[in-house]
Amino acid sequence: MKNITKYQFKKILVLGLAKSGVTAASLLHKLGAFVTVNDKRPIAENPEAQGLLDQGIKVICGDHPIELLDEGFELIVKNPGIPYSIPLVAGAVDRGIPVITEVELAYEISEAEFIGITGTNGKTTTTTLIFEMLKQGERNPIIAGNIGTVASEVAQAANQDNKIVIELSSFQLMGIKKFRPRIAIITNLYEAHLDYHGGLAEYWEAKANITKNQTEEDFLIVNAEQPQLLEAVKDTKAAIIPFSTKAYLEEGCSVRDGKILFNGEEVMAIADLALPGEHNLENVLSSIAAVKLLGVSNEAVKEIMTTFTGVKHRTQFVAEVHGRKFYNDSKATNILATRSALKAFNNPIVLLAGGLDRGNGFDDLIPDLSNVKAIITFGQTAGKMEETAEKAGIKVIKRVDNVGTAVPAAFECSDEGDVILLSPACASWDQYKTFEVRGDIFIDAVHKLI
Template sequence: MKNQTILPYEHVLVLGLAKSGTAAAKVLLEHGIAVRVNDGKTAGNEQSINELQALGAEVITGSHPVSVLEDVTTIVKNPGIPYEHPLIQEAKNRQVPIITEIELAGQLAKGPIIGITGSNGKTTTTSLTGEMLIQSNLSVKIAGNIGTAAVEVANNADSEERLLLELSSFQLLGVQSFRPKISALLNIYEAHLDYHKTVDNYVQAKSNIFKNQTAEDMLVYNADDSTILRMVKDARARLVPFSVRKWFSDGACLHEQAIYFQGERIVDVDDIALVGEHNLANILAAISIAKSCGATDEAIKYVLKTFTGVRHRLQFVANIQGRSFYNDSKATNVLATQKALRAFSQPVILLAGGLDRGNGFQALKKDLTHVKKMVLFGETAKKIQSIANELKIESTIVDTMDEAVKLAYNVSSKGDVVLLSPACASWDQYRTFEERGDMFIQAVHKLA
């Protein structure tokens, strides 16, 4: 058992199992803190339940009785559970503090924390930054929204290791004292309004990444994003801008088809392997962070010349009879799909659709000029089809990913791109966007 004074909690309710809840409960137990776990489901959680009970946790599943709040001094909430949940509302009434496991990670981390957030590009930027640090022989652990729960990694990392975290608005909403040494704001786009309700709430959640930073810390920000420019006016951290439009001698920028950092030419755009104009902004952010951590120019150039993308984010899958298949399942909103479409000049067969969150798809219209066919699925299929009909783009609605891939191949020609970029979350048909992307990859390999 570790020193229980590290974490200032007595009796914690972990609300929601899943990956982050299970990790948080295990770490809390390891530090000698009394833990009660509550999850609305039982099926699918049996292994986690058995493990936590064996470690001494009280586990209550199948419903959310108010009695789980008895004697609780803090709640660690799964990021996906909305604050309108009746149990959370009752906890607020009782003035029980509510955090997410990111707050625990911040309290446990011994080394510097790097936090990256934005509406799009978080995974790519985090992966690029991590690779640049690793190639520079700098110690780093990557966690958060990108994979392993942050609390688990923070608990096991030493003081020499940087904790590089991809952070969602859901996670940041539970921040109280969390303070990264370096934070990064990539972009802000209307997203997750079914959860946050208003754009202002969403922006406030994102701004929590820097709310506890001081002049000793650094905030890397997108100087081309008007919302972010307004947000950082309140920041106390040292500001480091990046821009694909303007020259900045104190930040990173695109100038004459080359990438610069603090006036130093780093690499020519033609040497960068990662496709898509939108990725230039992600690259500028990654370079700003990596250089500030001591990464070498040689390591940065090597990564940019060899890094072709992360799984499910404009991931090249295969070339079959001259058709190039790309998996962009992580495109869970319209802006991400717009950026994916702008990455290609070839004719595109677009596979799209998914969970209906009530938003429209009119913004897609201007980026569909080189889409020759749309294959649609999920709850939003008919909504997106109405856009296709307006633009006189042929479209077909299918039920499965296998059908979508086969149809896309049959209507494509040599030189075309077959792009899965759904513009929607996956939860109407799949558990995660990763599962959706994996189904696409499997279907493409079957075709091959």
């Protein structure tokens, strides 16, 4: 950990707790800042806040009072999930108070280089693949961020021999000032999180922030099949490394004659990949590009790619029960992710879908519902899902209360050889705290059938 003094004696507000807020508050306290923590949960229901009190950190709980801005804070470290539109954050921006996320702190103290991965879909799988291949190649990786340990906690322990592999959301990337990854990846860009960002332009700009501080010494890996993505990063100073599942590229990572190639050199056969689906081929190519830039051997790449079958909640195979294969794709919180999952299977599918209503319809799913023989709906969007299923000509449409009851209902509608797929196309927050909770309930319900 770098010994930095820039925060010593500064008044800093940490807004929102959870893991990143707790770690940020403790780190800033250690660095000599005068830290105040503000969290919406009441103190009696907030063990994290109570733990910070025990460290001697000032804690204000229950709401986000605008009056806090009168206390002279020089910096706000904001939980990524808190929108910039709330009065406290909007007021801070109006007053010129810098607002960052915990990732920025991690970068400032880290002795290790970062490999940052963002995009609308595929972030978690790509991040995990890079971590596993770097580990196989003995490059001392540490996984951080949304699927690992909090970044600023990892950064405190990392040294120059490590590589910090971090998945980054648009929410996190809006709050960076100097964060500069050695290698950045944008897997793809589609319409998402517009309820948070307010528009597509702001969302894409947030994603492009991953490269805004990169220099000519750095690398940016991007999807060559997306003109809108290439346009979003046109001002980057980094060396662009493209990947493509459709065209051969002399430079970058691509496919030809059933082979995966990096800079024209054969790495492995596509047929040997353990991950199903074209969407996963995109993840494979972007992750191979990253590790080849770091000198990982083809043998290490093949060892992981021929055995890695997926990340939990991302088209995860759960079990085969009486000839039906169950897959957990709870991470599919938008239409595009569900479309990708549906394309991964040739078997008849019983689809479990529904969740938080963000105001959109689901007719974009129709072209990919041809293999869906039945749909089980739940959550706020159940009615909208049913309307789309009727338009697609699906004969069996059934509404249930939740994911737990959806599993036996799906089994009743299925036959041997079918795939039963949880791929909701919606966020989970109408019924479940996280998509992980939703996926775990699905897994438990499947195991009850065995």
